[in-house]
Amino acid sequence: xxxxxxxxxxxxxxxxxxxxxxxxxxxxxxxxxxxxxxxxxxxxxxxxxxxxxxxxxxxxxxxxxxxxxxxxxxxxxxxxxxxxxxxxxxxxxxxxxxxxxxxxxxxxxxxx
Numbered sequence: 001x002x003x004x005x006x007x008x009x010x011x012x013x014x015x016x017x018x019x020x021x022x023x024x025x026x027x028x029x030x031x032x033x034x035x036x037x038x039x040x041x042x043x044x045x046x047x048x049x050x051x052x053x054x055x056x057x058x059x060x061x062x063x064x065x066x067x068x069x070x071x072x073x074x075x076x077x078x079x080x081x082x083x084x085x086x087x088x089x090x091x092x093x094x095x096x097x098x099x100x101x102x103x104x105x106x107x108x109x110x111x112x
Contacts, residue, residue, distance in 0.1 A: 001027045001028075001029055001101070001104050001108065002025050002027055002028050002029070002101060002103050002105075002108045002109075002110065003028075003029050003030065003031065003059075003098075003101050003108060003109045003110070004018060004021070004022065004028055004029070004030045004110045004112065005031045005033065005036075005098070005109070005110070005111045005112070006018055006030060006031070006032050006033075006036035006061075006112050007033050007034040007035060007036040007041060007111070007112065008035060008037040008112050009035045009036075009038045009039075010038055010039050010041070010060075010061075010073065012112075014017060014112040015036075015039065015112060017112065018110065018112040019059065019060075019064060021072075021081075021110060022061070022064045022065060023059065023064055028064075028065055028069060029068060029069050029071070029095070029101060030061065030065050030070045030071070030072065031071050031072075031073075031098050031101075032072040032073065032088065033072075033073045033094075033098075034072065034073075034076055034078070035080075036076075036112075037059070037072050037073065037076045037077050037080055037082050038080065038082065038089055039061045039062075040061070040062065040070075040072060040077075040082060040084055040085070040087045041082065051064060053069055056104065060062060062087045063087075067087060067088060068089060070087065070089065071088060071089050071090070071091060071094060071097065071098075071109070072084055072088040072090050072094070073090075073094045073095075074090050074091075074092065077090065
């Protein structure tokens with residue numbers, strides 16, 4: 001299993017790199033924290049309803065990874081006024097699960 005901790009917004013270059021790596025990974029588990037929760041918004045949306053131009057060849061996180069393999073921090077969703085809308089699992093013990101998975105799969109952790 002490969003664990004990805006994504007804390008960057010969708011328009012960040014590091015997020016784009018993360019998505020390229022996710023596209024080639026069949027066993028990815030993605031944790032969204034901080035501004036990474038913005039990756040659950042609709043394609044091309046930014047905070048405040050502004051739409052950005054998106055390269056149509058790029059795929060969004062929710063297209064690349066099934067819902068049950070995406071975990072989002074409840075606190076970060078609430079702080080940013082975002083709803084998971086069935087696109088991610090929102091566990092009450094987000095950070096406990098992250099640490100447990102990191103301890104089990106320590107050699108395959110990617111942070112963005």
